[in-house]
Amino acid sequence: MSTPRSHLEVLPRSLQVLLAAALVVLVAFPFIGTDFYAQTIARMMILAIFAMSLDLLQGVTGLVSLGHAAFFGLAGYALAFLTPAGEPVSLWWTLPAAVAAAGLAALVIGFFVVRTHGIYFIMVTMAFAQMVFYLFFDNKVLGGSDGLYVNFKPAAVLFDLEDKRVFYYFTLAVMLLVYAFLRRLLWSPFGRALSGIRVNEHRMRAMGFTTFRYKLAAFTLAGALAGLAGYLWGAQTGFVNPELMGFQMSAHAIMMVILGGMGNFAGAIIGAFAFEYLLLWFKDLPAVGAVDLGKHWQLWMGLFIVILVTFAPRGLLGVIERLSRRKEARDE
Amino acid sequence: MNEVLLSAQRLTKRFGGLAAVNEVSVDLWLGHIHAVIGPNGAGKSTLTNLLSGDLAPTAGNILLGERDVTGWSPERISRAGLGRSYQKTNIFLPFTVWENVRLAAQSRAPHAARWLARADRFAATSERASRAIELAGLADRKNRIAGTISHGEQRQLEIAMSLATAPQVLLLDEPLAGMGTAEAERMVQLLLRIKPDHAIMLVEHDMDAVFALADHLTVMVNGQVIASGTPAQVRADANVQSAYLGEGVQ
Numbered sequence: 001m002s003t004p005r006s007h008l009e010v011l012p013r014s015l016q017v018l019l020a021a022a023l024v025v026l027v028a029f030p031f032i033g034t035d036f037y038a039q040t041i042a043r044m045m046i047l048a049i050f051a052m053s054l055d056l057l058q059g060v061t062g063l064v065s066l067g068h069a070a071f072f073g074l075a076g077y078a079l080a081f082l083t084p085a086g087e088p089v090s091l092w093w094t095l096p097a098a099v100a101a102a103g104l105a106a107l108v109i110g111f112f113v114v115r116t117h118g119i120y121f122i123m124v125t126m127a128f129a130q131m132v133f134y135l136f137f138d139n140k141v142l143g144g145s146d147g148l149y150v151n152f153k154p155a156a157v158l159f160d161l162e163d164k165r166v167f168y169y170f171t172l173a174v175m176l177l178v179y180a181f182l183r184r185l186l187w188s189p190f191g192r193a194l195s196g197i198r199v200n201e202h203r204m205r206a207m208g209f210t211t212f213r214y215k216l217a218a219f220t221l222a223g224a225l226a227g228l229a230g231y232l233w234g235a236q237t238g239f240v241n242p243e244l245m246g247f248q249m250s251a252h253a254i255m256m257v258i259l260g261g262m263g264n265f266a267g268a269i270i271g272a273f274a275f276e277y278l279l280l281w282f283k284d285l286p287a288v289g290a291v292d293l294g295k296h297w298q299l300w301m302g303l304f305i306v307i308l309v310t311f312a313p314r315g316l317l318g319v320i321e322r323l324s325r326r327k328e329a330r331d332e
Numbered sequence: 333m334n335e336v337l338l339s340a341q342r343l344t345k346r347f348g349g350l351a352a353v354n355e356v357s358v359d360l361w362l363g364h365i366h367a368v369i370g371p372n373g374a375g376k377s378t379l380t381n382l383l384s385g386d387l388a389p390t391a392g393n394i395l396l397g398e399r400d401v402t403g404w405s406p407e408r409i410s411r412a413g414l415g416r417s418y419q420k421t422n423i424f425l426p427f428t429v430w431e432n433v434r435l436a437a438q439s440r441a442p443h444a445a446r447w448l449a450r451a452d453r454f455a456a457t458s459e460r461a462s463r464a465i466e467l468a469g470l471a472d473r474k475n476r477i478a479g480t481i482s483h484g485e486q487r488q489l490e491i492a493m494s495l496a497t498a499p500q501v502l503l504l505d506e507p508l509a510g511m512g513t514a515e516a517e518r519m520v521q522l523l524l525r526i527k528p529d530h531a532i533m534l535v536e537h538d539m540d541a542v543f544a545l546a547d548h549l550t551v552m553v554n555g556q557v558i559a560s561g562t563p564a565q566v567r568a569d570a571n572v573q574s575a576y577l578g579e580g581v582q
Contacts, residue, residue, distance in 0.1 A: 007426075184447075184448050185447050185448065187450050187451055187452075188446055188447050188448055188449055188450065188451055189438050189441070189445065189446045189449070189451045189454070189457075190445050190446060190447045191447075191451070192431070192434075192435055192438065192451045193435070193438070193445070195427075196424060196427075196435050199424045199425070199426060199427065200422065200423070200424050202422065203422050203423065203424065203493075204435075204439075205405070205406045205407045205410075206384065206386070206406050206407075206410055206416060206422075207407075207410055207435070207436045207439045207493065207497055208407050208410035208411040208439040208440065208497055209407055209439050210407050211407070213445075214445070217445070
């Protein structure tokens with residue numbers, strides 16, 4: 001319908017096949033990989049949900065938020081507050097409650113920030129997120145700088161999330177649901193209007209769209225979905241601290257979306273996996289003489305992303321698409 | 333006399349000390365084209381922006397139908413039945429021609445904010461978009477990316493997008509700008525086709541087109557109206573001849 005090339009909104013068959021193959025690997029992984037790696041992948045899937053939620057703003061609507069982690073962290077804290085010290089709490093009401101809390105926070109913050117444009121939007125989202133960060137960082141009641149423990153994983157009655165394998169599949173299912181939901185939303189009247197706002201908000205208003213409401217709805221939904229990821233993060237790690245809503249976390253999400261390729265949600269997933277994988281890989285770099293290469297992983301990550309963005313602005317998904325098109329051209 | 337669909341009364345817009353538009357009154361009638369002409373900097377585009385809500389007037393009133401829409405936002409004025417096109421092509425370049433117009437049509441639909449249904453499955457919206465594309469003569473360009481069609485076609489697309497919002501009042505800011513003779517002729521035909529159902533304000537420099545199309549003519553110089561009337565009256569006006577039209581139209 002629109003932007004077939006630049007945003008890969010329509011995923012070419014080659015990419016669909018690749019994603020399906022990746023899904024098979026994800027489904028099989030707990031049986032073929034070690035426990036440690038299964039947990040790492042579960043974490044990647046949680047971050048993929050987070051990155052997809054940001055992509056709704058960044059890639060689809062064209063709103064670059066530097067404060068998206070606030071909503072991720074808030075939902076994690078919500079779980080920590082709702083979980084009593086001595087027993088698990090039911091997933092069935094705490095998950096919706098945490099997501100609603102993140103969504104509500106996004107609605108309130110969004111009411112102010114979506115009125116701003118461009119660089120101001122970036123600054124104001126960052127300012128709000130820093131406010132939330134310091135609210136938790138400076139208040140002992142809210143856990144302070146040390147954070148809070150989540151002593152028990154939420155209980156789900158039907159399945160036991162304490163079982164790592166069950167948790168893994170639960171996370172996978174949530175990630176797939178979020179992906180399916182967002183892909184559908186992308187082609188809905190609402191999603192088309194968001195794309196229109198990214199490309200030319202001025203004309204959207206002249207055509208009668210109250211773009212403020214659309215942007216606020218997108219911001220709220222993105223915040224709620226970030227909360228979904230944050231809840232899972234809190235459940236998996238059993239621990240939340242202010243870093244979760246910090247500036248770095250927000251910046252990492254932006255990098256994930258750019259790394260994978262913006263505006264189609266598949267790129268956000270690939271970006272989250274790639275970012276986490278590279279992070280582990282760079283951290284494992286050996287010491288050369290007196291210099292510990294691994295300790296400076298942020299330097300290598302920064303370099304890698306600069307190079308990628310310079311030569312492949314559509315991210316990894318764009319690279320894969322180009323390679324597969326070249327191969328098709330050769331095969332014919 | 334036809335029905336007045338838009339009436340601007342003594343509109344003024346000041347930027348600092350400069351009155352870009354100074355006490356300008358304009359009426360737009362259903363089935364009429366009201367051309368606004370004048371040299372560069374006369375305030376024609378500012379007038380258009382005042383009427384569409386892109387700028388708020390310093391003084392004066394705008395009546396759209398029965399309603400006083402002075403100070404309304406562009407989206408609200410658009411929903412009240414006013415469509416506009418832009419002097420500088422203002423479309424969704426990466427989208428297809430179809431999606432440009434469909435999106436415009438969607439703005440009038442109650443489903444505009446639906447989340448889970450496919451956008452192209454709404455018959456009423458698609459029909460309105462198809463009609464607008466047909467009317468603008470772009471049916472064979474439907475699936476092209478808007479950024480890749482010719483300049484003239486992009487101007488037609490501008491009009492199609494305005495039409496898809498089903499306006500009663502249309503403000504067209506230099507629709508013929510930068511067009512070749514054949515393209516301009518096509519645009520004139522298009523404007524004649526849509527004229528009976530709309531009240532149109534046409535800002536245009538192409539005098540051949542203006543005299544071919546306009547039922548009413550307003551001449552602006554330095555933010556002020558120096559003459560207003562039928563083309564014949566304006567042509568005969570001594571002020572206009574010295575200030576603007578010059579020898580060329582005699």
